[in-house]
Amino acid sequence: xxxxxxxxxxxxxxxxxxxxxxxxxxxxxxxxxxxxxxxxxxxxxxxxxxxxxxxxxxxxxxxxxxxxxxxxxxxxxxxxxxxxxxxxxxxxxxxxxxxxxxxxxxxxxxxxxxxxxxxxxxxxxxxxxxxxxxxxxxxxxxxxxxxxxxxxxxxxxxxxxxxxxxxxxxxxxxxxxxxxxxxxxxxxxxxxxxxxxxxxxxxxxxxxxxx
Ligand SMILES: CC(C)(COP(=O)(O)OP(=O)(O)OC[C@H]1O[C@@H](n2cnc3c(N)ncnc32)[C@H](O)[C@@H]1OP(=O)(O)O)[C@@H](O)C(=O)NCCC(=O)NCCS
Numbered sequence: 384x385x386x387x388x389x390x391x392x393x394x395x396x397x398x399x400x401x402x403x404x405x406x407x408x409x410x411x412x413x414x415x416x417x418x419x420x421x422x423x424x425x426x427x428x429x430x431x432x433x434x435x436x437x438x439x440x441x442x443x444x445x446x447x448x449x450x451x452x453x454x455x456x457x458x459x460x461x462x463x464x465x466x467x468x469x470x471x472x473x474x475x476x477x478x479x480x481x482x483x484x485x486x487x488x489x490x491x492x493x494x495x496x497x498x499x500x501x502x503x504x505x506x507x508x509x510x511x512x513x514x515x516x517x518x519x520x521x522x523x524x525x526x527x528x529x530x531x532x533x534x535x536x537x538x539x540x541x542x543x544x545x546x547x548x549x550x551x552x553x554x555x556x557x558x559x560x561x562x563x564x565x566x567x568x569x570x571x572x573x574x575x576x577x578x579x580x581x582x583x584x585x586x587x588x589x590x591x592x593x594x
Contacts, residue, residue, distance in 0.1 A: 384482075386485060387438070389439065390433075390435060391437050396422075400421050402473075403470055403472040405472075407470065409579075414569070414575075416560045418568075418569075419569070420469075420470060420558065429557055435448070438482045446473040446483065447471070448471045449469065453465045453554045455501075455524055455551060457549060464499070465499065465503050466502045468487075468502060471483060491538065500540055500541045502538040505534045505554075506534060507534065507589065512536075518531065522545040523550060524552050527551055530593045
């Protein structure tokens, strides 16, 4: 499939939020909040506009990826600025054709060029280990409260950059989304039924699991 990966422009904003809504709808919870996350992320201090890309096929956006600032702090209070991506979305009918991999690969190369030490995300290992992500526990990077969540994954971009220390991960507060705000914002889109899917159960298990 011949796709073009290019930076997001202002003209893409609503179309991109629609793509994200379609990709996530009913997948992890009934409905979704990721399209609202894209909307608020662009206005947030932690937003990294130079990492926003869309995948185009026949002049139509079929996927997108967004990044935010994050950081880790070690036991000596030394800090490293890291990257976090999410949401990453591909329209359901174009999934499993390499589009997500292409967007991740493209932005990982930019992250390396800009000398970021790592990308740290919350996501399903089945989506990201194939891109080189490993468990946060392999790098002694925990949450603020010392847990190693199953879904907290690290792509090391500078070899051994976390070695011989233990770290705590701080993601951007932009990811703390309020349901009431999502409800209001979602009225901008055509109505869509919120329904149960078994994938919501898998997600509920995964987010409670720690190593
Ligand atoms: C997760 C997501 C971004 C991945 O994007 P994608 O374009 O579907 O991913 P890819 O096609 O690059 O890779 C997915 C699979 O397709 C396979 N694939 C890639 N190109 C292929 C091709 N041409 N033919 C057949 N299979 C192919 C990959 O090997 C991979 O297989 P695997 O899962 O068995 O390892 C996308 O599925 C999505 O938007 N999902 C819903 C939202 C979501 O969950 N986002 C991530 C939150 S953590």
